[in-house]
Amino acid sequence: EVQLLESGGGLVQPGGSLRLSCAASGFTFSSYAMSWVRQAPGKGLEWVSMIISDGGRTYYADSVKGRFTISRDNSKNTLYLQVNSLRAEDTAVYYCAKDKGPNGIDVWGQGTTVTVSS
Amino acid sequence: DIQMTQSPSTLSASVGDRVTITCRASQSISNWLAWYQQKPGKAPKLLIYKAFFLESGVPSRFSGSGSGTEFTLTISSLQPDDFATYYCQQYNTYSTFGQGTKVEIK
Numbered sequence: 001e002v003q004l005l006e007s008g009g010g011l012v013q014p015g016g017s018l019r020l021s022c023a024a025s026g027f028t029f030s031s032y033a034m035s036w037v038r039q040a041p042g043k044g045l046e047w048v049s050m051i052i053s054d055g056g057r058t059y060y061a062d063s064v065k066g067r068f069t070i071s072r073d074n075s076k077n078t079l080y081l082q083v084n085s086l087r088a089e090d091t092a093v094y095y096c097a098k099d100k101g102p103n104g105i106d107v108w109g110q111g112t113t114v115t116v117s118s
Numbered sequence: 119d120i121q122m123t124q125s126p127s128t129l130s131a132s133v134g135d136r137v138t139i140t141c142r143a144s145q146s147i148s149n150w151l152a153w154y155q156q157k158p159g160k161a162p163k164l165l166i167y168k169a170f171f172l173e174s175g176v177p178s179r180f181s182g183s184g185s186g187t188e189f190t191l192t193i194s195s196l197q198p199d200d201f202a203t204y205y206c207q208q209y210n211t212y213s214t215f216g217q218g219t220k221v222e223i224k
Contacts, residue, residue: 044205044216044218045215046215050212050213061212100164100167103152103168103171104207105207106164108161109161111161
């Protein structure tokens, strides 16, 4: 069964940092681009970042550029998102997602919640 | 950045209705567009990719059309399981989601 399992979310103060992880199973992780998508409480989906299959290129939404870093370890079938300089507006459920080639996202994790509050 | 605008934001409909949701891109995205369905507390589910290709396992009452800057998602006969929020996503340049369309019971 194809599965993505996120971890690492929690409550953090403004300006703080977290490292989100996503453990993948059931597919050849190293063959697919992966993304992070977030959803603030009661709001819509926001694409955050994407990394190609070999990790050689990364892309970010303007809202997180310079503060968030996406990475992957294909030997561990794990995707990461380092989130720094957190702001209240970064509060959201963060979904790990498998890209369907260049055709959207076909597998989603259950999400991990990041709450930024003092 | 490419902006995606969905309309309407909310749609009230009855079981059996034909429902159409529109998504407009701020610049041409060819046919690099996907549609998702999301229910409360759940992750989104891919319905349509590359504007009109139906994802495996998705009922045929869902269909997509369009290219360039204007796209539509159509549900030919609304079923009880279809009441949800729908999002479009462009992946021509990085990625952007539309703001969502909530389909509610009339």
